Amino acid sequence: MNVTLLAGGVGGARLAHGLDLALRAALTETPTTTPSAPDGGPVPRPAPAPPLTVVVNVGDDTELHGLSISPDIDTVVYTLAGLNDEDRGWGLRGESYATLSALKDLGEDTWFTLGDRDLATHIVRTARLHHGEKLSAVTAHLARAMGVRPRVLPVTDDRLATFVDTPSGRLGFQEYFVGRQHADAVLGLHFAGADAARPAPGVLDALAAELVVLAPSNPFLSIEPLLAVRGVREALAMAPGRRVAVSPIVGGQAIKGPAAQILESLGHEVSALGVARIYADLVDVMVIDERDARLAGPVADLGLTVHVTDTVMGGPPGRERLARELLALA
Amino acid sequence: MNVTLLAGGVGGARLAHGLDLALRAALTETPTTTPSAPDGGPVPRPAPAPPLTVVVNVGDDTELHGLSISPDIDTVVYTLAGLNDEDRGWGLRGESYATLSALKDLGEDTWFTLGDRDLATHIVRTARLHHGEKLSAVTAHLARAMGVRPRVLPVTDDRLATFVDTPSGRLGFQEYFVGRQHADAVLGLHFAGADAARPAPGVLDALAAELVVLAPSNPFLSIEPLLAVRGVREALAMAPGRRVAVSPIVGGQAIKGPAAQILESLGHEVSALGVARIYADLVDVMVIDERDARLAGPVADLGLTVHVTDTVMGGPPGRERLARELLALA
Numbered sequence: 001m002n003v004t005l006l007a008g009g010v011g012g013a014r015l016a017h018g019l020d021l022a023l024r025a026a027l028t029e030t031p032t033t034t035p036s037a038p039d040g041g042p043v044p045r046p047a048p049a050p051p052l053t054v055v056v057n058v059g060d061d062t063e064l065h066g067l068s069i070s071p072d073i074d075t076v077v078y079t080l081a082g083l084n085d086e087d088r089g090w091g092l093r094g095e096s097y098a099t100l101s102a103l104k105d106l107g108e109d110t111w112f113t114l115g116d117r118d119l120a121t122h123i124v125r126t127a128r129l130h131h132g133e134k135l136s137a138v139t140a141h142l143a144r145a146m147g148v149r150p151r152v153l154p155v156t157d158d159r160l161a162t163f164v165d166t167p168s169g170r171l172g173f174q175e176y177f178v179g180r181q182h183a184d185a186v187l188g189l190h191f192a193g194a195d196a197a198r199p200a201p202g203v204l205d206a207l208a209a210e211l212v213v214l215a216p217s218n219p220f221l222s223i224e225p226l227l228a229v230r231g232v233r234e235a236l237a238m239a240p241g242r243r244v245a246v247s248p249i250v251g252g253q254a255i256k257g258p259a260a261q262i263l264e265s266l267g268h269e270v271s272a273l274g275v276a277r278i279y280a281d282l283v284d285v286m287v288i289d290e291r292d293a294r295l296a297g298p299v300a301d302l303g304l305t306v307h308v309t310d311t312v313m314g315g316p317p318g319r320e321r322l323a324r325e326l327l328a329l330a
Numbered sequence: 331m332n333v334t335l336l337a338g339g340v341g342g343a344r345l346a347h348g349l350d351l352a353l354r355a356a357l358t359e360t361p362t363t364t365p366s367a368p369d370g371g372p373v374p375r376p377a378p379a380p381p382l383t384v385v386v387n388v389g390d391d392t393e394l395h396g397l398s399i400s401p402d403i404d405t406v407v408y409t410l411a412g413l414n415d416e417d418r419g420w421g422l423r424g425e426s427y428a429t430l431s432a433l434k435d436l437g438e439d440t441w442f443t444l445g446d447r448d449l450a451t452h453i454v455r456t457a458r459l460h461h462g463e464k465l466s467a468v469t470a471h472l473a474r475a476m477g478v479r480p481r482v483l484p485v486t487d488d489r490l491a492t493f494v495d496t497p498s499g500r501l502g503f504q505e506y507f508v509g510r511q512h513a514d515a516v517l518g519l520h521f522a523g524a525d526a527a528r529p530a531p532g533v534l535d536a537l538a539a540e541l542v543v544l545a546p547s548n549p550f551l552s553i554e555p556l557l558a559v560r561g562v563r564e565a566l567a568m569a570p571g572r573r574v575a576v577s578p579i580v581g582g583q584a585i586k587g588p589a590a591q592i593l594e595s596l597g598h599e600v601s602a603l604g605v606a607r608i609y610a611d612l613v614d615v616m617v618i619d620e621r622d623a624r625l626a627g628p629v630a631d632l633g634l635t636v637h638v639t640d641t642v643m644g645g646p647p648g649r650e651r652l653a654r655e656l657l658a659l660a
Contacts, residue, residue: 066457098426102450106475116446120432123453127396145436 001026001330004053004209006155006236008222009060009072010089010256011248012215013079016054018319019213020080020150022327023051025320052150053206054080057217058135059162059191059225062174064112065103067122068129071174072222073139073154074121081146086315089256092117111179136200153206155226158197162225163190173221182258185265189220194228199235207235211330214245216311218259219278220266227282236282242330243283246311246322247272250289255312273298280304285329287311305329331356331660334383334539336485336566338552339390339402340419340586341578342545343409346384348649349543350410350480352657353381355650382480383536384410387547388465389492389521389555392504394442395433397452398459401504402552403469403484404451411476416645419586422447441509466530483536485556488527492555493520503551512588515595519550524558529565537565541660544575546641548589549608550596557612566612572660573613576641576652577602580619585642603628610634615659617641635659 003023005016057072071090078084078092085093095115104110114122121142128138134157143152164176166184176182217223227233236243249272254260260270268274272288276299279286286304288295289311296306307329313319333353335346387402401420408414408422415423425445434440444452451472458468464487473482494506496514506512547553557563566573579602584590590600598604602618606629609616616634618625619641626636637659643649 065453066460067453096426096428096446098446099429099450099453102447103453106450106454106472108450108454116426116428117432119449119453120429120436120438123395123397123429123433123449124436124438130396142436 001211001327002051002053002209003211003213003327003330004055004206005213005215006055006217006223006226007072007076007215008057008217009075012054012056012072012217012222013076013084014313014319015213015215015246015323016052016076016150017079017316018313018321018323019052019326021316021320022323024149026327027051050149050151053202053209054150054152055155055203055206055226056152057222057226058154058156058160059221060173060177061161062112062172064114065108066126067114067119068126069112069114069122070125070135070139070154073135073152074118077139077143077146077148077152080143080148080150080152083146091115112174134200136202151202151206153202154200155203155232156197156229157200159193160197160225160229161192162221163192164188165190177221182261186220186258186262187265189224191225191228194225195230197229199229199232203229204231204235207232207239208241209239210241211327212236212239212241212243213326214243214279214283216246216248216255218248218254218257218262219275220259220262221257233282242285244285244287244307244326244329245275245279245283246287246326247275247289247292249275249292250311251291271295276302276304287326287329331541331657332381332383332539333541333543333657333660334385334536335543335545336385336547336553336556337402337406337545338387338547339405342384342386342402342547342552343406343414344643344649345543345545345576345653346382346406346480347409347646348643348651348653349382349656351646351650352653354479356657357381380479380481383532383539384480384482385485385533385536385556386482387552387556388484388486388490389551390503390507391491392442392502394444395438396456397444397449398456399442399444399452400455400465400469400484403482404448407469407473407476407478407482410473410478410480410482413476421445442504464530466532481532481536483532484530485533485562486527486559487530489523490527490555490559491522492551493522494518495520507551512591516550516588516592517595519554521555521558524555525560527559529559529562533559534561534565537562537569538571539569540571541657542566542569542571542573543656544573544609544613546576546578546585548578548584548587548592549605550589550592551587563612572615574615574617574637574656574659575605575609575613576617576656577605577619577622579605579622580641581621601625606632606634617656617659 061070135154162173165188263270272292273295276286280302287307391400465484492503495518593600602622603625606616610632617637
């Protein structure tokens with residue numbers, strides 16, 4: 001089976017990890033008959049395409065100290081590589097901060113925490129982008145170098161920058177999210193460049209997978225900018241496979257980040273039902289948490305199949321369990 | 331007194347440090363009469379120009395991992411800031427190498443050692459150069475941020491790259507110097523861009539100082555590329571102040587690096603006299619080590635004033651002592 005996940009940062013990365021584990025386990029469990037060549041020897045076969053493609057938001061991307069930073073891509077790649085800091089939820093395990101400390105001593109503004117090992121990723125990405133390589137190619141290189149098996153695709157190689165309208169005015173995404181700790185009320189979102197941004201090579205094809213999953217990422221900050229890229233929303237709406245969304249809202253709260261506040265400030269119901277209404281025209285199945293079982297009826301009334309389960313993934317076993325349930329939905 | 335030092339890396343940096351110490355001590359020792367305004371109050375005066383300007387070679391500059399590296403400038407700035415690693419002779423004290431280790435894990439070629447704190451310098455320089463700032467302005471910013479008082483000037487803001495002709499062909503400078511540990515015989519030198527390179531703002535003015543010193547740096551790898559910049563050799567030849575060169579060769583050997591081998595392979599005598607012959611048309615005074623006192627006569631025969639002293643500086647006290655002797659020569 002081939003699976004495509006549309007993902008933002010942490011929630012997307014965890015489900016990507018679960019899907020990778022589940023698909024690899026499935027491959028091992030499936031009995032395969034090795035075809036024989038006419039002379040009885042094994043038939044050489046090309047390496048199969050990776051069964052999992054993760055299409056990642058780039059609206060959070062930013063430039064700091066002249067370095068190109070792609071936080072969601074890095075969270076997905078680090079998590080798939082098993083290098084991420086599970087406790088903190090972002091960045092690499094066992095980081096040190098000597099370069100950041102020196103940047104501060106040089107008078108640089110260091111409100112955005114960058115670890116020494118993380119910086120290597122940004123240095124390599126920046127150098128390759130400056131030499132004309134596309135973000136999708138750079139991402140493939142970095143993922144390969146870190147031993148990641150699934151294909152990780154930025155949704156676009158073109159510029160797409162999320163801006164957040166707040167009572168204090170329009171803020172750049174990282175200023176809103178990291179600089180001001182997403183404390184401002186969100187009155188609207190603007191995805192600069194989205195009208196002109198073309199899907200990166202492979203993105204539209206990936207939406208034709210047997211299973212397409214919308215990760216339990218922030219619907220506005222992670223999934224909306226993905227869908228805003230030219231042709232992506234349309235391709236998802238017409239996708240031939242099973243389309244499943246996992247609610248990032250559990251018991252009226254977000255697992256992580258400001259999704260609940262944004263649902264509220266933008267006039268949506270702060271619940272899995274509110275999320276289901278946003279995705280109703282794009283997916284076939286809505287996965288909601290067992291704590292929200294009472295919402296199964298109203299979600300079904302939207303014309304969606306409802307799957308109720310424990311959606312809070314936690315560590316790798318929980319991720320793999322949820323992923324197996326999603327695979328069973330296809 | 332104002333002093334200009336033409337410098338490469340370590341030897342130049344140490345003498346720059348000594349001159350800074352000696353000039354600051356001289357300022358403190360000199361009794362000053364504070365002029366009075368007509369109303370008896372103090373006269374506001376503009377900050378005086380720094381008494382020391384260090385004009386630094388950029389022929390060693392290179393780009394690694396997309397970052398602009400200026401090894402000689404950094405050695406001078408780090409040494410003047412008191413941040414350099416005295417034992418090793420290059421880089422910063424107390425460095426760590428987490429980013430380099432991660433770069434290696436990403437498949438980058440890490441033959442050139444870059445510390446975490448050192449990388450901050452390169453990151454800031456690269457970002458500012460990409461935004462159109464000149465190397466001289468970036469260097470001034472970095473020096474100021476590190477608390478350096480003397481003015482540190484790259485000899486040019488234009489591209490100037492030293493290439494080394496060897497039996498194995500023409501090598502880029504850092505490939506020759508770091509990559510192959512300057513083990514190849516040097517058959518010739520090529521300063522790419524030198525014909526078109528213009529002196530950075532302030533360089534020609536600095537050569538009109540009361541004292542101009544050629545540091546005990548490598549005559550071919552450090553001083554020649556400086557002099558190759560358009561108009562610099564001519565300005566030095568006609569400079570109105572006292573021009574003094576310090577021999578980097580002591581007892582037939584270089585204090586550090588491949589100066590002795592290069593003198594030999596290029597057909598020069600490997601001695602302070604060999605160096606004096608190279609500089610004879612450009613300086614008034616040749617400073618040679620007391621171990622080479624027997625060469626004082628032959629050097630004087632070139633039409634140069636000879637000053638014999640202990641030229642091996644070692645730590646700060648030795649640097650300041652040598653610098654005081656140089657100041658006395660002016």
